Amino acid sequence: MKELTDRALNLAQTKGASYADIRVVERQRQDISVKNGAVQEMSLDSAMGFGVRVIADGAWGFASSHRLSPKEVDRVTDLAVQIARASALAKTGDVDLGPPEAHQDTYRTPVEIDPFTVPLNDKVSLLLEADREARAVKGVKVAESSLVCIRENKTLASTEGSFIEQEIIETGLGLVVRAVAQGEMQQRSYPNSFGRHQGTAGWEFTRKWDLAGNARRIAEEAVALLKAPQCPPGVTTLILDGPQLALQVHESCGHPIELDRVFGTEAAYAGTSFLTPDKYNSLRYGSQIVNLTADAVTPTGLGTFGYDDEGVPAQKTDIVREGLFVGYLTSRETAQQLRRIHADAPQRSNGSMRADGWNRIPIIRMTNVSLQPGDWNLDDLIADTDDGVYMLTNKSWSIDDKRLNFQFGTELAYEIKKGKLGRMLKNATYTGITPKFWGGCDAICNRDHWNVWGTANCGKGQPGQVAHTGHGAAPARFRNVQVGVMK
Amino acid sequence: MLGKDKMQAVAEKVLGFSEADQTEVLIFGKDEQLTRFAVNTIHQNVSETNATVRVRCVFGKKNGVASGNDLGDEALRKVVESAQTVARFQEDNPDFGSLPGPGKLETSPAFFESTAACAPQTRARGAAAICSLSRENGLEAAGAFSTAVDELMAVNSLGVSAYHCGTIAHIVTVIMGPDSSGYAQADNMDVTALDPETIGRVAVDKALKSKNPTDLEPGEYTVILEENAVADMVDTLGYLGFSALAVQEGRSFMNDRFGQKITGDRITIWDDGHDPRGMMLPFDYEGVPKQKVMLIEKGVATGVVYDSFTAGREKGKTSTGHSLPAPNSWGPYPMNLFMAPGEATKEEMLAATEKGIWVTRFHYTNPVHPIKTVLTGMTRDGTFLIENGRITRPLKNLRFTQSILEALSSADMLGRDLKLIKADWENFATCVPAARIRNFRFTGTTEF
Numbered sequence: 036m037k038e039l040t041d042r043a044l045n046l047a048q049t050k051g052a053s054y055a056d057i058r059v060v061e062r063q064r065q066d067i068s069v070k071n072g073a074v075q076e077m078s079l080d081s082a083m084g085f086g087v088r089v090i091a092d093g094a095w096g097f098a099s100s101h102r103l104s105p106k107e108v109d110r111v112t113d114l115a116v117q118i119a120r121a122s123a124l125a126k127t128g129d130v131d132l133g134p135p136e137a138h139q140d141t142y143r144t145p146v147e148i149d150p151f152t153v154p155l156n157d158k159v160s161l162l163l164e165a166d167r168e169a170r171a172v173k174g175v176k177v178a179e180s181s182l183v184c185i186r187e188n189k190t191l192a193s194t195e196g197s198f199i200e201q202e203i204i205e206t207g208l209g210l211v212v213r214a215v216a217q218g219e220m221q222q223r224s225y226p227n228s229f230g231r232h233q234g235t236a237g238w239e240f241t242r243k244w245d246l247a248g249n250a251r252r253i254a255e256e257a258v259a260l261l262k263a264p265q266c267p268p269g270v271t272t273l274i275l276d277g278p279q280l281a282l283q284v285h286e287s288c289g290h291p292i293e294l295d296r297v298f299g300t301e302a303a304y305a306g307t308s309f310l311t312p313d314k315y316n317s318l319r320y321g322s323q324i325v326n327l328t329a330d331a332v333t334p335t336g337l338g339t340f341g342y343d344d345e346g347v348p349a350q351k352t353d354i355v356r357e358g359l360f361v362g363y364l365t366s367r368e369t370a371q372q373l374r375r376i377h378a379d380a381p382q383r384s385n386g387s388m389r390a391d392g393w394n395r396i397p398i399i400r401m402t403n404v405s406l407q408p409g410d411w412n413l414d415d416l417i418a419d420t421d422d423g424v425y426m427l428t429n430k431s432w433s434i435d436d437k438r439l440n441f442q443f444g445t446e447l448a449y450e451i452k453k454g455k456l457g458r459m460l461k462n463a464t465y466t467g468i469t470p471k472f473w474g475g476c477d478a479i480c481n482r483d484h485w486n487v488w489g490t491a492n493c494g495k496g497q498p499g500q501v502a503h504t505g506h507g508a509a510p511a512r513f514r515n516v517q518v519g520v521m522k
Numbered sequence: 523m524l525g526k527d528k529m530q531a532v533a534e535k536v537l538g539f540s541e542a543d544q545t546e547v548l549i550f551g552k553d554e555q556l557t558r559f560a561v562n563t564i565h566q567n568v569s570e571t572n573a574t575v576r577v578r579c580v581f582g583k584k585n586g587v588a589s590g591n592d593l594g595d596e597a598l599r600k601v602v603e604s605a606q607t608v609a610r611f612q613e614d615n616p617d618f619g620s621l622p623g624p625g626k627l628e629t630s631p632a633f634f635e636s637t638a639a640c641a642p643q644t645r646a647r648g649a650a651a652i653c654s655l656s657r658e659n660g661l662e663a664a665g666a667f668s669t670a671v672d673e674l675m676a677v678n679s680l681g682v683s684a685y686h687c688g689t690i691a692h693i694v695t696v697i698m699g700p701d702s703s704g705y706a707q708a709d710n711m712d713v714t715a716l717d718p719e720t721i722g723r724v725a726v727d728k729a730l731k732s733k734n735p736t737d738l739e740p741g742e743y744t745v746i747l748e749e750n751a752v753a754d755m756v757d758t759l760g761y762l763g764f765s766a767l768a769v770q771e772g773r774s775f776m777n778d779r780f781g782q783k784i785t786g787d788r789i790t791i792w793d794d795g796h797d798p799r800g801m802m803l804p805f806d807y808e809g810v811p812k813q814k815v816m817l818i819e820k821g822v823a824t825g826v827v828y829d830s831f832t833a834g835r836e837k838g839k840t841s842t843g844h845s846l847p848a849p850n851s852w853g854p855y856p857m858n859l860f861m862a863p864g865e866a867t868k869e870e871m872l873a874a875t876e877k878g879i880w881v882t883r884f885h886y887t888n889p890v891h892p893i894k895t896v897l898t899g900m901t902r903d904g905t906f907l908i909e910n911g912r913i914t915r916p917l918k919n920l921r922f923t924q925s926i927l928e929a930l931s932s933a934d935m936l937g938r939d940l941k942l943i944k945a946d947w948e949n950f951a952t953c954v955p956a957a958r959i960r961n962f963r964f965t966g967t968t969e970f
Contacts, residue, residue: 068851073615076849078587079604084572098569101591114569121642122564125650155611177771215772220893300560302664303696304946306885394570433888435900440921440968442898444890462891466921466966497666498556498568499947520923520965521890
């Protein structure tokens with residue numbers, strides 16, 4: 036491996052690159068799904084390749100290939116330099132990466148049981164058991180349970196002297212149950228929405244989430260939702276459960292703090308950000324009790340690794356401290372750009388550059404962006420709420436291109452009357468404007484209710500990339516929120 | 523490019539390695555380059571060469587799938603062994619019948635050498651032209667100029683053998699001022715049909731006209747939706763309910779409505795992988811020739827698309843050639859949607875509108891209720907108030923929450939021209955007209 040990486044780096048420099056890195060990535064993925072008692076999907080996918088990123092004539096170029104051979108490394112490296120020179124035709128300044136990053140290290144996701152060593156029969160049995168429990172409930176039309184295991188081995192080498200080898204392992208599982216009747220369809224998911232909850236962990240991750248043990252409950256909820264009244268419109272007090280709040284954090288905090296968005300480099304697709312540099316260290320993002328952090332070190336977080344894809348070590352950063360906006364997700368290049376505006380900004384990247392595979396360049400992605408826990412017990416929080424709605428598990432999400440106006444829908448909701456959970460409500464939605472919403476946060480549950488949830492479907496970039504991000508969250512309460520948007 | 527002969531040779535090798543009752547081989551070849559720009563500079567510029575082999579092995583009613591992107595003999599053998607191992611561990615799927623047999627294939631002229639040979643310098647000059655135009659007007663351009671060659675081979679042990687090679691060129695730009703933005707997009711199989719400057723001018727014009735946006739209270743308004751916004755709604759219908767799987771699972775808006783009116787008379791939507799106005803693909807991911815499928819005909823729910831699995835569940839049904847690669851929990855999918863045009867130009871729609879909102883496109887749309895087809899999203903990059911047949915002022919962006927089928931029921935004018943809109947990430951495109959729609963429901967606003 037080192038021979039090939041050295042070959043690419045040496046050739047890049049010979050061709051005139053002032054910086055080069057090469058990533059060799061091999062990814063294996065196993066997917067199993069069961070639907071209505073039948074194993075629908077059982078697949079094992081492997082992909083391997085390499086990508087060379089260079090700066091030549093002060094501009095970026097990148098080329099990649101699935102063919103790992105000396106001849107192909109030469110072709111791709113040469114192409115990367117040509118592409119960089121073409122980029123320079125429209126440059127307005129030279130790329131500035133700031134101080135060098137040079138690390139030689141290895142990292143492996145700590146796991147107890149390698150998920151790829153678990154027999155296929157055991158995996159299928161786990162899913163079939165959950166399926167049986169769910170479909171034992173009358174009125175269930177579809178039950179779908181799924182498992183995923185991922186292993187990514189990657190090597191990063193750079194002309195600055197980095198040589199880093201990492202193995203990242205992920206395991207995920209989930210159950211979705213749908214009930215259908217007379218033009219209405221309702222679903223419930225466990226442990227999280229959109230098929231599954233996932234983490235950087237081994238097979239032991241599946242033991243924490245008892246799919247079969249929760250299957251009947253969520254199936255009964257899905258059926259009950261068919262007859263539940265629609266969430267009525269109004270401005271009220273809202274309590275969000277952990278999984279829904281995790282997605283709220285992802286959309287309304289995680290994305291606008293991506294510094295590449297702030298500087299306009301994602302405008303053509305995902306958009307920009309309302310957290311412009313003038314708001315750094317000055318905007319009141321949320322109430323005094325809101326503390327948000329970003330890190331790549333939380334155990335089992337989907338955003339946890341040893342080094343990012345620029346070779347910057349994993350670390351933790353404050354994003355919002357007691358309601359004040361104080362931090363971004365940065366790269367080496369954007370860290371320098373921020374320092375030119377705010378001389379007191381950190382000189383180094385905080386390690387948020389991640390690439391989806393060998394054939395994509397690293398761009399700023401969330402790691403584990405989390406709302407820190409508070410002091411409340413959930414039962415006490417509900418008892419303390421005179422009138423409101425408790426919403427659980429995301430079903431729908433949408434937000435504007437600066438990350439201000441959002442609208443979410445959840446699978447399940449309950450009205451709260453005089454401190455008690457009341458009627459079940461269906462088709463619950465809520466909407467708001469980000470800083471106003473977080474400004475209304477007046478209670479957050481404690482660490483007993485806190486979990487780092489996995490979002491395995493975050494899309495960004497052109498060509499598109501999917502990132503796996505983590506979000507720690509415990510249930511929290513928000514005042515004066517518009518609910519019941521759907522007619 | 524691998525080419526048909528090389529792909530055929532790989533496929534035959536794979537079939538030779540397999541001991542399964544039935545075997546399917548899909549080979550995807552990709553050569554894609556994308557030049558990305560923002561803040562009037564090229565900031566990302568990438569190239570990818572890849573080839574993936576996906577093997578499905580069938581033992582009785584057990585299916586297993588494995589894939590890899592190393593085309594060497596040893597690696598291919600391992601992929602086949604993995605697929606066989608996985609299949610053998612499977613449980614029987616009682617709904618599985620058989621892989622499909624060969625059908626009559628047509629070739630589709632979807633390859634343009636000009637696109638395949640497009641050099642980094644050509645894309646860079648195109649991006650530079652848009653950036654230059656933007657700079658001249660005191661604005662900032664962001665966007666992407668991409669060219670790609672995509673090859674697909676589908677072969678199986680029952681005699682299916684299908685090969686397709688297509689090119690696609692795509693230019694998109696968002697041009698921004700301090701408080702305004704404009705958008706333009708164009709797609710064509712032939713890169714020489716795209717003129718970056720012309721595309722840039724459309725976006726610059728919108729960005730200049732949308733300076734100093736003003737507030738408008740949410741409510742129900744007449745809207746003129748440009749083609750991108752209409753495509754968003756039609757694509758969502760495809761995702762929610764034009765699949766036989768959605769109907770079989772009871773979650774489609776078509777359920778129990780076949781033969782009934784579900785939207786306006788003016789609305790006819792179909793899927794056709796052979797139409798040269800679209801992004802042609804003559805067969806699906808099982809090698810079954812694509813059929814033209816009428817989905818909604820003059821407002822009446824008419825049909826849905828099938829793959830061999832969903833067809834096998836219904837007596838008398840056959841695949842319409844809409845499978846996705848196995849294993850496929852999504853079900854069959856319409857990748858070449860068309861909506862019938864009307865007779866009006868956008869200028870005529872504008873002139874005929876007393877009060878309304880002009881919408882360039884939607885952003886971050888998401889279904890809220892799949893069966894009622896309620897969709898939410900924001901407007902973006904060029905939203906304007908219409909008064910007495912003219913655009914009078916730019917607007918801050920609005921959120922809508924609206925049933926798509928109800929909206930299309932209120933479409934009283936459709937554009938006479940169809941525009942090809944390629945999906946952002948995926949390899950499919952939709953061909954739709956603009957539309958004027960009454961009583962479109964906006965439920966919120968934002969600050970810009």
